[in-house]
Amino acid sequence: MTLKDKVALITGAASGIGEHCARKLAVDGATVVIADLNLVNAQRVAEDIVASGGKAIAVAMDVTSEEAVNEGVAETISRVGGLDVLVSNAGIQIVNRIEDYAFSDWKKMLAIHLDGAFLTTKAAIRHMYASNKGGSLIYMGSVHSHEASQLKSAYVTAKHGLLGLARVVAKEGGIRGVRANVVCPGFVRTPLVDKQIPEQAEALGISPQEVVKNVMLKDTVDGGFTSLADVANTVAFLAGFESSALTGQSIVVSHGWYMQ
Template identity: 60%
Template sequence: MQDLSGKVALVTGAASGIGRAIAQAYADAGAKVAVADIAADKARDAARSMGPDAIGLAMDVTDEDQVEEGFAQTARELGPVDILVSNAGIQIISPIVDLSYADWKRMLAIHMDGAFLTTRAAMRQMIAAGRGGSIILMGSAHSHVASKFKAPYVAAKHGLLGLARVIAKEGAANGIRANVICPGFVRTPLVEKQIPEQAKELGISEEAVIRDVMLKDTVDGEFTTLEDIADTALFLAGFGSNALTGQSLLVSHGWHMA
């Protein structure tokens, strides 16, 4: 299951953080990889580091035309997509009473609209190619639990579970699987940014945010690592049957157990 030779993968939000780690793991396993990111130059730089079978794409996942063109370019240069990882995301920390409607809509557009648009494009290519595929949505432990000051993020991450289950039902006849990876806190720039924001909202120190908020309910007080998530994405990409579809895999050091 760790050999992806002959497969084509497209990973969104892949210029850095979790997305880049997954894209690199796929390249190391022999896949041709499209590194898609809103930061086009960074996507191209990341792709160059992954070898000649990787390309960098400019992709705003909320822009239908950019998504369609990114998938078309991937098909032209690498072949039709076998693996999609819908990973692009942002975080906004705010109490509901202070949250602007624009920020609410922006969060849902990136996380939910982006997952829909990339999934639709991937499924169309997978069905036309006739060799099935794996669609992986990047959820969160917040797909199952809630935290203060993260209303649109929690709502969107819960929504991805429902989307994946529908994809699994509709895709099964064509050998298309859909699953959600639900990480705990991974110390990416996105999480680093949250630490002072949470400290300000809660009136506590940054050390207390890490110890008493982010890692309080883990079994070992440890952050989830990029390698943990990349290994899970590699496993799901290579799994060969519909036995594992419509599921969410929590990778959170026991923060939430389902």
């Protein structure tokens, strides 16, 4: 398994999990495309990867806009000559009880997580088919692709939806050598998760410490957070896997929280 001479586009890669995935794929030999709504931060990450000896470019991308996604993928093909791996990672979190969940927030969540995955897949897979080299589509799911939690109706719905999308892509793309899988992390200490801790504490009427111990980590085998490296290593493994023996699957990376 190798990523040498492969091109990998990662959405939401200017920070957090996406950034770490991009850095790992670059270390493993891929040319990485840092796609993000925040072009300034995307350029910072790309420049740092290049300064460290890797290959990277940055492109602006709003994953909820078909035009922006198509332009970003076209720019990728034009600048680096191809596209072999898509990591659909862009996402946000909004927590609230269902009765208080604004419809606008629901639509925003599904637009970023699900519409974004669909639009980037649609744009990328055409180039993968045209190249006759196959490819790997990797969706950033969650343990919430399988489990439910309070306050996360839109997030859980979106992450469940990624499983269906990946399985259809695996069925349609298999004959063309295109694989599709979902990485399902547990809680990772990113700013996105740190923001949730006081929000959930307030909504549930418990302390932030209780949120971490009794909500986020209570079902892990060791009380540990999933690390950024855990997720990035799994993405790199799937990106470099060279046969359709592993497609249409969800890989749970969660310290034992939810065992398939």
